[in-house]
Structure formats: C-alpha cells, structure tokens
Amino acid sequence: MADTKEKILEVRNLKQYFNAGTKNEVRAVDNITFDVYKGETFGLVGESGSGKSTTGRSIIRLYDPTEGEIDFQGTQVHNISNKKDLLTFRRDMQMIFQDPYASLNPKMKVRDIIAEGIDIHGLASSKKERNDRVIELLELVGLNPDHASRYPHEFSGGQRQRIGIARALAVKPKFIVADEPISALDVSIQAQVVNLMMELQASQDLTFLFIAHDLSMVKYISDRIGVMNTGKLLELAPADEVYNRPLHPYTESLLSAVPLPDPEHERSRKRTVYVPRESNGEEEKLREIVPGHFVYCRESDVADLKKKKAAYYANA
Numbered sequence: 118m119a120d121t122k123e124k125i126l127e128v129r130n131l132k133q134y135f136n137a138g139t140k141n142e143v144r145a146v147d148n149i150t151f152d153v154y155k156g157e158t159f160g161l162v163g164e165s166g167s168g169k170s171t172t173g174r175s176i177i178r179l180y181d182p183t184e185g186e187i188d189f190q191g192t193q194v195h196n197i198s199n200k201k202d203l204l205t206f207r208r209d210m211q212m213i214f215q216d217p218y219a220s221l222n223p224k225m226k227v228r229d230i231i232a233e234g235i236d237i238h239g240l241a242s243s244k245k246e247r248n249d250r251v252i253e254l255l256e257l258v259g260l261n262p263d264h265a266s267r268y269p270h271e272f273s274g275g276q277r278q279r280i281g282i283a284r285a286l287a288v289k290p291k292f293i294v295a296d297e298p299i300s301a302l303d304v305s306i307q308a309q310v311v312n313l314m315m316e317l318q319a320s321q322d323l324t325f326l327f328i329a330h331d332l333s334m335v336k337y338i339s340d341r342i343g344v345m346n347t348g349k350l351l352e353l354a355p356a357d358e359v360y361n362r363p364l365h366p367y368t369e370s371l372l373s374a375v376p377l378p379d380p381e382h383e384r385s386r387k388r389t390v391y392v393p394r395e396s397n398g399e400e401e402k403l404r405e406i407v408p409g410h411f412v413y414c415r416e417s418d419v420a421d422l423k424k425k426k427a428a429y430y431a432n433a
C-alpha cells in the first residue's frame with residue numbers, strides 16, 4: 118500500500134472517442150477522472166468493451182485523447198507533440214500486454230527484445246554493458262540468463278510474459294500499465310506472474326495501473342479499484358470497500374458474477390444484472406460518498422448511498 122498520498126498520475130475528464138463525429142462514433146472512454154498514487158496498484162475492472170484498454174492506451178499516449186488532461190509527474194501527457202518528448206515520457210511509463218504470444222516479435226532473440234528500450238534510449242555504452250543488463254533483467258524476472266539467445270517460441274506463456282516484463286523494466290520505468298497481463302495464461306501460473314509483479318513493484322519502486330476483467334484477482338493486488346462500464350468510471354474506492362461494501366449496482370452485478378469455490382454458496386448465489394437507469398436530466402458524475410469512496414450518481418442519490426454505506430457497518 119502506498120504510504121504516501123503523493124499523486125503520480127492525474128487523469129481529468131478524459132474522453133477517447135473513435136470515429137468521432139461520424140455515425141460510427143464509439144465513446145470508448147467517456148469523461149473519466151481519477152488519480153493514481155505513487156507506489157500503489159490501481160486496479161481497473163469492467164466487462165469486455167467497457168473501455169479499460171483504451172484508458173490505459175490513452176494514458177501512455179498510444180492514442181491522442183479526444184479531450185481531457187493527463188498529468189504524469191508534471192508532464193502534460195495530452196500535450197506531448199513530438200517524438201523526443203514522447204520517448205522521454207515512455208522511459209518513465211511502460212506497458213505490459215495481455216497476449217505474450219502476439220506482443221513479442223517472433224524473429225527477434227530474447228536478448229534483443231529485452232534490450233529494445235536500452236537501445237532506443239542509449240542506456241548501454243558497450244555491447245558488454247548491454248548484455249550484462251539483459252542478464253540482470255532475466256534474473257530479475259526469474260528466467261535463466263542462458264536463454265538470452267533463444268527465440269520467443271521456445272518459451273511457455275508464463276515465461277513469455279516474464280520476457281515482456283523484463284522488456285518493460287529495461288528502461289527503469291516508474292509506472293507500468295499492465296493490460297490484463299495474466300488473462301491469457303494458464304490459471305496454474307497466473308499467481309506466479311502476479312507474485313512476480315508484486316515483488317518487482319516493491320523492489321523497483323513501481324506504480325501499477327492493473328487492468329482486469331473481473332474483481333477476483335485484482336482485489337488481492339490492488340490498493341484501490343476503479344470499476345468501468347461503457348466508457349464511464351462508475352465506482353472508485355479502496356479494494357476492500359469495492360469488494361465488500363460496494364455501492365454502485367453495476368459493481369454488485371460484477372461481484373455476483375464472481376464464482377466462489379463454495380458449492381453451497383454457488384447454489385444460493387443470486388446473480389444480479391445491471392440495467393442502467395433512464396436519464397432524468399439530472400447531472401450524473403463521480404461523487405464522493407464517504408471519504409475515498411466515489412460513485413457515479415446524481416446529487417439526489419447521495420443521501421441514500423451514504424445510508425447504504427452506513428448499513429454495511431451496522432450489519433457487520
């Protein structure tokens with residue numbers, strides 16, 4: 118858990134529309150605002166198509182935001198307008214991708230994949246220094262340094278994801294956008310990769326934006342969780358609050374879809390389906406219900422949400 122409340126990233130009213138202004142317009146990210154604190158893991162969850170990847174990709178400037186502001190340690194990411202500044206920014210912010218098969222160039226040796234960032238940023242002054250750094254990185258992610266001369270296809274999914282992690286760490290970033298880094302892996306090795314990431318977070322001073330489909334995994338690793346649906350952030354709170362004392366009906370429906378290993382519970386489990394309300398003209402936005410717990414709602418909902426939150430404690 119971040120012990121300081123120093124913000125490393127501030128996202129303000131971010132919009133990412135595709136095919137804007139045409140009949141095919143997709144409001145993939147529709148006016149979201151949140152902060153990420155230094156050293157924390159911020160989990161971003163939601164169903165397929167809710168806008169999680171688009172959010173991550175906009176933050177790291179793989180897209181030009183349609184509207185809004187992204188402040189990363191004082192850098193106005195949305196305003197970056199040339200390659201040099203983008204490169205400087207990407208030294209501090211790196212991405213780990215979902216598919217460790219598609220994200221590694223099959224024609225490149227592991228050494229060169231990992232050293233990509235080192236080469237781009239000129240971080241090694243000799244071939245030996247470059248090689249030493251690759252070996253160090255391989256060890257850091259739990260891979261055999263002898264494997265540097267091999268190609269990606271010689272590795273398992275979990276090993277490939279470790280290579281992807283080593284590649285991201287090569288430039289000593291401060292912030293990592295991890296877009297479903299374990300969803301493509303066998304369940305048996307998901308925990309290993311997550312554990313590695315948590316170890317690295319502590320040892321390398323990293324902050325994570327960790328994107329995931331469902332809450333079951335992120336609740337263990339996230340300090341705070343944001344819940345997305347149709348491009349909007351519907352709830353944002355400490356992980357434990359989102360998981361145990363959710364306030365937004367959509368979060369409740371997501372939680373009702375998380376299977377538990379208890380068959381008794383499975384039989385009695387009530388699945389709820391989220392149906393968004395019709396607009397009544399009142400402004401809906403993320404509002405702070407109790408300190409640190411935000412819900413996308415109307416001003417007229419706030420009193421009831423406060424009661425709902427209090428009831429959790431009364432019934433405990």
Ligand SMILES: Nc1ncnc2c1ncn2[C@@H]1O[C@H](COP(=O)(O)OP(=O)(O)OP(=O)(O)O)[C@@H](O)[C@H]1O
Pocket residue numbers: 135136143144145163164165166167168169170171172330
């Ligand atoms: N480049 C693009 N052009 C047009 N539409 C896009 C593009 N990328 C994403 N979208 C659309 O934006 C919406 C959000 O997509 P996004 O990939 O961000 O969702 P996601 O939450 O990451 O979903 P998943 O869990 O499946 O990865 C979807 O409707 C998607 O079809």
Ligand SMILES: [Mg+2]
Pocket residue numbers: 169170171296
């Ligand atoms: Mg995605």
